[in-house]
Amino acid sequence: MSSLRANLWRHALAWVLIAFTFFPIYVVVVSSIDITGSLATNSFLPPAIGWDNYTLLFTNEDIPFTTWVKNSLILASASAVGSVLIGAAAAFAFSRLRFKGRRVGIQTLLLIQVFPSFLALAAIYVIMGEIYKVFPAFGLGSVGGLLLIYLGGAMGVNAWLLKGFIDSIPLELDESARIDGATPSQVYWLIFFPLAAPVLAVVGLLSFIGTFNEFVLASLFLTDIESRTVAVGLQQFVGNQFAQNWGPFTAGSIIASVPLVIIFLSLQKYIVGGLTAGSVKG
Amino acid sequence: MYRLVGFTGTPALILKLLLVGIVDFVGGFAIVSALDVGSTIIAGVLLVILLFINWVYLFKSPTPFKFLAPGIVFLLVFVLVPIVYTVAMSGFNFRTGNEISKEQAIEQIQIVSLSEDAEGTAFDMAIGKDATGDYALLLKNQINGEVLLATLQGVTVLAEGTYEVDELGIPSSTEGFTRLTNKELNQLGDEIVNLRFPYIDESFVSPLFDGLAILLTQDLIYNPDNDTFVSKSTGAVYADNGNGNYANTQKKKDVLYPGWRNVNFPQNFTGLMFDPELRGPFIRVLIWTVAFAFLSVLTTFSLGLALAIAMDKPIRGRRIYRSILILPYAIPGFLSLLIWRGMFNQDFGIINRILVDIGLIETNIAxxxxxxxxxxMIILVNLWLGFPYMYLISSGALQAIPSDLKEAAAIDGASSFQSFRMITLPLLLQILFPLLIASFAFNFNNFNMIYLLTGGGPRDELAGERAGATDILISYAYNTAISNPADQNFGLASAISLFMFIIVGILSLWSLRRTKALEEF
Structure with missing residues (x-):
């Protein structure tokens, strides 16, 4: 009992913040089952509860929610796979190969990656507009073009993240393979890749989450209602002040975020590890 | 222990050749189609990329390139090129109305200045070819019935009886004129409508579509010798004003459209700093950007650190607390922002409703x-989104601080607050410094936060304001360059972006140097 009293302020702070945290979550959950479709609940529970908002997402032809989910999944998967391949190869080179310009290469990468590509969005808009004139499938307004831009940032961010992990794989393994006459690409594909597979999966999932949540460039590119991702599609639901479809919006939000939250919580350890990796060295 | 199988010898070589072959095939096709539409820059860039890839994978290139090539290509084309392009664009007058090259602009001005003659003369028309095989028109003036033969050299009036008319009364044949057959007419492309058949007084006959031609006159005549336009109707002379437009030499504000992309360095920058119309909003946005980023870090870090300290003891339920309290960090940010936006809605938002219910306010807050x-509101919502991250990194850092330091302080008689202020906090700040700087830089560019929550507003749209009260530099650049298709100023937006590059770059460099991250390799 005394320990509870001594720690009372700790519990109190936690509970206050839990209330703060749950406030919008509660509002979303309640709105999604409130069939009047408003975001203003008078009572603790809405007067009329039902699944209408959820079924609406899958039945209403004006709301291609399943298409958006599909687009997001395709885009996020493609970007995750591409990022991991690019990032892993680069990280391998920087971690395992000794070559002239390696130091400069890493430093340059480290500097460039502090400028996320959306900072240059005016330039991207103009450049992709030009590319559209030649290859509509990879220019402004296309999923393909968006993917290319995402992959542009892949090396900086992922190589950096992966290099730390790769440095921890014992050097003896690939050294003995080299002595046995293996080429660097054999070492990469046959030794390094299988060993790093779990880490690559984690980085891939992180990249997946990142792409799924990306909004700026996606909204710039995906103007066509059929090609939108979940982020852009749901934003259009409620972004416009005359379109306040909160019922289906909240239902869609829950469907979209529950899997991501689960992935995130199960990767917690790695995410926190990655967050502090750069700092604790101090 | 392991055997190196596969990926050697012939199968590996075939796989490699196949992959490079596919890239070459697709790339070659792309180059051809780029050249087809006259985009030499894109074709050139593609060619360089293809040569690079072939050199790396088919020739004796240094091994590291084999691993770095894909990343380098994407990084160069989609990160570095936009950055360089931003720098270049910031030196240009490049905006709606000034988007094309000077040659294209001259061409456009000539087309735009075409007008039908005062009487609205129109002709019945038969399309054919003259004796030399060039296109020619047989015309009948719809007003006065005059019949003309128009060739690219000029028109001749045909006397009654020297031509024949078809069943519709349209002149169909005369000497030296062969009318196109229906089949030939069907194959006729767009080139015919671009042909100009000279008429008197610098006007010309322009075919509109099958059977009809009109008389057009050109008001603005371009003189390539001194690079000016002269208006036939007013006599005004328009000369290159050095800023991407032809302007009336007597009246500077009277400019011809369209203009062209023109180097105007450093006007985009000096405009932001000295032009009162631009400087006011820019300085306001800049101050709010810095204030927002600073307050974001301050508020989220304070709350996150307090929570980390509270959770630094193994109290009951800590694991559950932790899992719940990082939820805002796990939920997709764009969704949280949109939900908060709805909750703050003036009329039906739950926040106003609660405030009214508990009697804190009388009427809804706008x-x-x-x-x-x-x-x-932005700071508050940002606090919700951001404190879990700060909590995570702070609790990680707290564990990294050796506990004997605190014990020593306690033995020396320091109160727990003193020990926190004198020992824990300075150490913590030192450990977290790079992450706090990164967080500052992140919020400095937190487009989502602003765009999804307030859209940068409130702003006086009627007064044509581009910068709202909550716009930060990145959303201001977005408003300037993209959001209004009828008024896009890429040059100015790039200048604004450059300010962001510089600030973010300095912060990052400072942070990297301080942590010696750059010297680690």
Whole structure:
């Protein structure tokens, strides 16, 4: 009992913040089952509860929610796979190969990656507009073009993240393979890749989450209602002040975020590890 | 222990050749189609990329390139090129109305200055070819019935009886004129409507579509010798004003459209700093950007650190607390922002309703329509989104601080607050410094936060304001360059972006140097 009293302020702070945290979550959950479709609940529970908002997402032809989910999944998967391949190869080179310009290469990468590509969005808009004139499938307004831009940032961010992990794989393994006459690409594909597979999966999932949540460039590119991702599609639901479809919006939000939250919580350890990796060295 | 199988010898070589072959095939096809539409720059870039890839994978290139090539290509084309392009664009007058090259602009001005003659003369028309095989028109003036033969050299009036008419009364044949057959007419492309058949007084006959031609006159005549346009109707002379437009030499504000992309360095920058119309909003946005980023870090870090300290003891339920309290960090940010936006809605938002219910306010607050309530709201929502991250990194750092330091302080008689202020906090700040700087830089560019929550508003749209009270540099650049298709100023937006590059770059460099991250390799 005394320990509870001594720690009372700790519990109190936690509970206050839990209330703060749950406030919008509660509002979303309640709105999604409130069939009047408003975001203003008078009572603790809405007067009329039902699944209408959820079924609406899958039945209403004006709301291609399943298409958006599909687009997001395709885009996020493609970007995750591409990022991991690019990032892993680069990280391998920087971690395992000794070559002239390696130091400069890493430093340059480290500097460039502090400028996320959306900072240059005016330039991207103009450049992709030009590319559209030649290859509509990879220019402004296309999923393909968006993917290319995402992959542009892949090396900086992922190589950096992966290099730390790769440095921890014992050097003896690939050294003995080299002595046995293996080429660097054999070492990469046959030794390094299988060993790093779990880490690559984690980085891939992180990249997946990142792409799924990306909004700026996606909204710039995906103007066509059929090609939108979940982020852009749901934003259009409620972004416009005359379109306040909160019922289906909240239902869609829950469907979209529950899997991501689960992935995130199960990767917690790695995410926190990655967050502090750069700092604790101090 | 392991055997190196596969990926050697012939199968590996075939796989490699196949992959490079596919890239070459697709790339070659792309180059051809780029050249087809006359885009030499894109074709050139593609060619360089293809040569690079072939050199790396088919020739004896240094091994590291084999691993770095894909990343380098994407990084160069989609990160570095936009950055360089931004720098270049910032030196140009490049905006709606000034988007094309000078040659194209001259061509466009000539087309735009075409007008039908005062009487609205129109002709019945038969399309054919003259004796030399060039296109020619047989015309009948719809007003006075005059029949003309128009060739690219000029028109001749045909006397009655020297031509024949078809069943519709349209002249169909004369000497030296062969009318196109229906089949030939069907194959006729667009080139015919671009042909100009000279008429008197610098006017010309222009075919509109099958059977009809009109008389057009050109008001603005371009003189390539001294690079000016002269208006036939007013006599005004328009000369290159050095800023991407032809301007009336007597009246500077009278400019011809379209203009062209023109180097105007450093006007985009000096404009932001000295032009009162641009400087006011820019400085305001800059101050709010810095204030927002600073307050974001301060508020989220304070709350996150307090929570980390509270959770630094193994109290009951800590694991559950932790899992719940990082939820805002796990939920997709764009969704949280949109939900908060709905909750703050003036009329049906739950926040106003609660405030009214508990008697704190009488009438609903228009959160989005006043600068200070909108800013307060942003800081509050950002706190919700950001404190879990700060909590995570702070609790990680707290564990990294050796506990004997605190014990020593306690033995020396320091109170727990003193020990926190004198020992824990300085150490913590030192450990977290790079992450706090990164967080500052992140919020400095937190486009989502602003765009999804307030859209940068409130702003006086009727007065044509581009910068709202909560706009930060990145959203201001977005408003300037993209959001209004009828008024896009890429040059100015790039200049604004450059300010962001510089600030973010300096911060990052400072942080990297301080942590010696750059010297680690």
């Amino acid at each position: 959160w989005f329509e006043q600068a200070w309530t909108a800013r307060l």
